[in-house]
Amino acid sequence: MPAVFPHALSLFVHLLRCPTCSADLHPAVGAVLCPVGHTFNIARQGYVSLLTGTRATSADDAAMAQARNRFLASGKYAPIRRTLAHLTAAALPEHGKIVDIGCGTGYYLAGVLDQLPGARGLGLDASVRTLRSAARAHERAAAASWDVFHPFPLVDQAADVVLNVFAPRNPSEFHRVLHRSGRSIVVRPNHQHMVELRSNVPGMVTIDPHKERRLHQSLNPLFEAVETQHIKYSSSLTTQEAVDLVGMTPSARHLDDEDLLHPGALPDRVTVSVLVTAYRPR
Numbered sequence: 001m002p003a004v005f006p007h008a009l010s011l012f013v014h015l016l017r018c019p020t021c022s023a024d025l026h027p028a029v030g031a032v033l034c035p036v037g038h039t040f041n042i043a044r045q046g047y048v049s050l051l052t053g054t055r056a057t058s059a060d061d062a063a064m065a066q067a068r069n070r071f072l073a074s075g076k077y078a079p080i081r082r083t084l085a086h087l088t089a090a091a092l093p094e095h096g097k098i099v100d101i102g103c104g105t106g107y108y109l110a111g112v113l114d115q116l117p118g119a120r121g122l123g124l125d126a127s128v129r130t131l132r133s134a135a136r137a138h139e140r141a142a143a144a145s146w147d148v149f150h151p152f153p154l155v156d157q158a159a160d161v162v163l164n165v166f167a168p169r170n171p172s173e174f175h176r177v178l179h180r181s182g183r184s185i186v187v188r189p190n191h192q193h194m195v196e197l198r199s200n201v202p203g204m205v206t207i208d209p210h211k212e213r214r215l216h217q218s219l220n221p222l223f224e225a226v227e228t229q230h231i232k233y234s235s236s237l238t239t240q241e242a243v244d245l246v247g248m249t250p251s252a253r254h255l256d257d258e259d260l261l262h263p264g265a266l267p268d269r270v271t272v273s274v275l276v277t278a279y280r281p282r
Contacts, residue, residue: 005029006046006135008142011120015097015158016144019050025153043128046135047143050153051126059127060248065105067247069133072107076235076245080165080274081111083229084185087278088161091183094118096160099177101148102167104130106137108187109163113138122159124152152177161185169215175222175281184223184279188215192232192273197246200265204251212275223279232273242266 005027016025018034025032025040032048033039042048060068071077088098095118100109103123113121123134124146135143146153148168154177162174165187174184191207198204208214219225237245243266246252 006042006142008120008138008140009042009046009048011140012097012122012142015122015155016048016050017153017155019052019146019150019153024155043132043135045132047128047131047145049128049145051145051147059125060104060130061127062129064248064252065127065129065133067244067252068105068107068130071241071244071248072105074241076237076241077107077272078111079231079233079272080187080276081108083231083276084108084163084165084187085112085115087183087185087227087229087276088112088119088163089116091185091278092116092119092160095120097158098122098161098163099124099154099159100163100165101152101170101174102164103134103143104165104167106130106134106141106143108165109134109141110138112163113140124148148173157182163187169218171218171222178281180281182281183226184281185276186215186219186279187274187276190230190273190275192271194245194270194272196267196270197242200267201246201251201255203255204246205249219279222282224282226278226280228275228277230273230275232271234269234271237266237268237270239266242268242270245270 018038020038023034031039031041098121100123103125106123109121109123121141123143126147131143148170152173157179158177160179160182162178162184
């Protein structure tokens, strides 16, 4: 366990609440705990384990986390990160708080914080594999294990901005933990995203053609769309980048090396096509 309480976590600990009894959490040696005595350890990598005793509904395994780290390090998704930073900056007060739900390795949260010197961030994810990277992604970013489908271990209106990048959503919890003047920023693929890979690799998970309608139905009762940006570009891919791009998605759970590496399976270019929307709470 860490000998020193992580600085980034100390910036958020007063906004955390006990996932067992909902009481406030306080720092201790190598842990956070509530007045009742429920204790949650801080891993040696720096993230706090709040998901104790609860089985996550889904999470990246070690191979998926490694693929995600390698692919994102290539910079192929940097335009998405820049757009997130721009939309966040437009909504965030000088010393605002950002919560990234389904933060993965912390790539997007770190990129946003790089552009906003006064901001601080907290990433929540169910995968301890990706949290090991997220906890170290930025000096002002803390990380905690949590499952998006459970009530968040946060006080009401804890965040000025809630990020949700290629991750599951929990609209009622987004609304509860978001400040009334804040924004929730959602990134999701549209039907053209990775079309070359989905056309060439058998077994890849398809994109629901009704995805946007379902997103609107789930968010509209609680949020109003303020601004949407469509990010679309073509990017070259090495064979390893193509394997990693597939390997960091849910499709990886249904594919093996034979599906990816047979001749002609992997294109050398891919279309990136995603929608980024900033929502304000109703």
